Amino acid sequence: MNLQEHIRKVIREDRKASSYLRRRIDMLDYEIESRLDNEYTPTNICRFKSGDELFETIMEDSIDSMKHNYFSRMGEEWVYVYYDMVLYLRDKYEDKIKGYYRVNCKG
Numbered sequence: 001m002n003l004q005e006h007i008r009k010v011i012r013e014d015r016k017a018s019s020y021l022r023r024r025i026d027m028l029d030y031e032i033e034s035r036l037d038n039e040y041t042p043t044n045i046c047r048f049k050s051g052d053e054l055f056e057t058i059m060e061d062s063i064d065s066m067k068h069n070y071f072s073r074m075g076e077e078w079v080y081v082y083y084d085m086v087l088y089l090r091d092k093y094e095d096k097i098k099g100y101y102r103v104n105c106k107g
Contacts, residue, residue, distance in 0.1 A: 021081050024070050028085060031062035032093055042104040051098030058097060059089045 021028075035058050048054040063085050071081055 021084050024066070025088065027070065028062065028066055028088065029092075031065050032058060032089065035061060036097070036100070042100075045101060046105040048101070048105075051101035054101045055094055055097040059086070059093075062089070 039061075040054065040058060045054055048057065063082065066085065067078070067082075071078055074081065
């Protein structure tokens with residue numbers, strides 16, 4: 001385990017996702033999965049320069065949608081919820097989306 005992975009692990013252990021986000025985590029999964037099924041299909045993802053760029057775009061779109069639909073009235077707590085969502089999405093979807101890009105955009 002490298003230093004960055006260790007730091008992420010410690011942060012996850014020290015700080016649990018807010019209960020408000022935990023109740024809506026299925027909706028965050030839905031945002032990602034629906035984008036992969038409908039908007040970022042294998043026929044149109046090769047316009048991105050890399051799997052990193054694709055992942056960042058999908059993550060930002062999904063978080064923006066979550067903010068608009070579920071967290072729009074949240075004040076300063078939004079920073080923590082945003083951070084929790086980024087960690088969650090990196091852990092669960094980063095490798096999957098980068099692999100999806102590699103498989104569909106060879107060369």
